[in-house]
Amino acid sequence: MNWDDTSSVTDDTQAGRLVGAAADGEDQAVEAALRPKSLDEFVGQERVREQLDLVLKAARQRGATADHVLLSGAPGLGKTTLSMIIAAEMGAPIRITSGPAIQHAGDLAAILSSLQEGEVLFLDEIHRMSRPAEEMLYMAMEDFRVDVIVGKGPGATAIPLELPPFTLVGATTRAGLLPPPLRDRFGFTAHMEFYEPVELERVIHRSASLLNVEIGADGAAEIAGRSRGTPRIANRLLRRVRDYAQVKADGVISRDIAAAALAVYEVDARGLDRLDRAVLQALLKLFGGGPVGLSTLAVAVGEERETVEEVAEPFLVREGLLARTPRGRVATPAAWAHLGLTPPRQATGGNGQQDLFGA
Ligand SMILES: Nc1ncnc2c1ncn2[C@@H]1O[C@H](COP(=O)(O)OP(=O)(O)O)[C@@H](O)[C@H]1O
Numbered sequence: 438m439n440w441d442d443t444s445s446v447t448d449d450t451q452a453g454r455l456v457g458a459a460a461d462g463e464d465q466a467v468e469a470a471l472r473p474k475s476l477d478e479f480v481g482q483e484r485v486r487e488q489l490d491l492v493l494k495a496a497r498q499r500g501a502t503a504d505h506v507l508l509s510g511a512p513g514l515g516k517t518t519l520s521m522i523i524a525a526e527m528g529a530p531i532r533i534t535s536g537p538a539i540q541h542a543g544d545l546a547a548i549l550s551s552l553q554e555g556e557v558l559f560l561d562e563i564h565r566m567s568r569p570a571e572e573m574l575y576m577a578m579e580d581f582r583v584d585v586i587v588g589k590g591p592g593a594t595a596i597p598l599e600l601p602p603f604t605l606v607g608a609t610t611r612a613g614l615l616p617p618p619l620r621d622r623f624g625f626t627a628h629m630e631f632y633e634p635v636e637l638e639r640v641i642h643r644s645a646s647l648l649n650v651e652i653g654a655d656g657a658a659e660i661a662g663r664s665r666g667t668p669r670i671a672n673r674l675l676r677r678v679r680d681y682a683q684v685k686a687d688g689v690i691s692r693d694i695a696a697a698a699l700a701v702y703e704v705d706a707r708g709l710d711r712l713d714r715a716v717l718q719a720l721l722k723l724f725g726g727g728p729v730g731l732s733t734l735a736v737a738v739g740e741e742r743e744t745v746e747e748v749a750e751p752f753l754v755r756e757g758l759l760a761r762t763p764r765g766r767v768a769t770p771a772a773w774a775h776l777g778l779t780p781p782r783q784a785t786g787g788n789g790q791q792d793l794f795g796a
């Protein structure tokens with residue numbers, strides 16, 4: 438599926454959310470320890486792994502620097518992890534920076550001109566780079582050259598500077614926002630998909646053993662089902678369940694322990710949290726399943742419009758629980774089933790309201 442269509446979630450709106458996909462402070466502290474170090478250790482994403490393996494092997498055989506790689510996918514799916522794996526597989530050092538950190542072309546020139554031959558430059562959130570820096574990057578990627586501008590006004594001169602061959606690894610949550618000339622300069626683009634529950638179970642087992650946590654197969658399955666297809670969320674839920682198992686039980690994570698722990702944190706069997714359920718509940722109970730306008734729905738749950746639209750809705754849409762239509766938000770039959778409610782007669786899509794209001 439193409440998550441770009443449904444997700445415009447920014448890191449800021451997800452802050453403090455147990456099922457948010459952006460990394461919080463605690464994630465950042467533990468993620469280094471949980472990151473797979475090689476392609477073999479990297480769980481799932483079979484196609485990407487196979488393609489990347491070929492790209493890297495071929496470059497190694499030729500004794501060349503690997504082609505530039507673009508990684509696109511939702512937060513928490515493993516882009517940063519893959520960039521480090523690319524460097525490790527190439528036996529190359531890695532330099533890490535991000536689009537927002539590069540405000541001026543000069544910032545980029547300074548980084549590029551200090552790269553070693555074969556080095557991997559990881560540019561996170563590449564879609565947030567400034568325009569002048571972007572244009573400098575085109576030339577650097579294609580010709581391994583930058584023009585450093587010295588002086589101002591009519592007296593300014595461009596001094597060409599040769600760069601050693603390097604591999605740019607760009608990461609973006611919004612591939613659609615990249616200007617085509619930039620996208621075209623990547624030799625290989627990897628689209629990362631959300632993970633299947635069985636893949637997340639493997640991620641959870643792997644992390645549990647690194648964290649020295651005992652977990653049963655059913656415990657891992659229970660956490661995986663609530664992790665929204667996202668390894669970062671799976672690892673975070675695992676840590677919360679571990680706390681619960683330690684305090685309330687013998688430390689071993691079974692299905693019951695996982696379910697009880699995540700009930701405390703209000704993450705339901707499908708990975709919906711309190712906000713997600715509040716939105717669905719309002720849509721079903723107050724508006725008969727819709728259609729209802731976004732603003733009305735937001736007022737009904739006491740949240741900002743943007744919060745409902747950017748924080749709650751993308752996952753509800755992805756899960757097939759809610760649809761955005763020109764006439765407003767509409768609940769699907771799966772939404773009624775998930776909340777254990779009975780839809781009004783003929784409530785498939787937009788018909789519910791007509792029944793309720795006798796129109
Ligand atoms: N395929 C994977 N296998 C195992 N762990 C993964 C995988 N992808 C991501 N993770 C874990 O999820 C966390 C978030 O991954 P990260 O690479 O930071 O995501 P992104 O950069 O796409 O937001 C990391 O701690 C990493 O350990």
Ligand SMILES: [Mg+2]
Nearest residue numbers: 516517518561
């Ligand atoms: Mg990242």
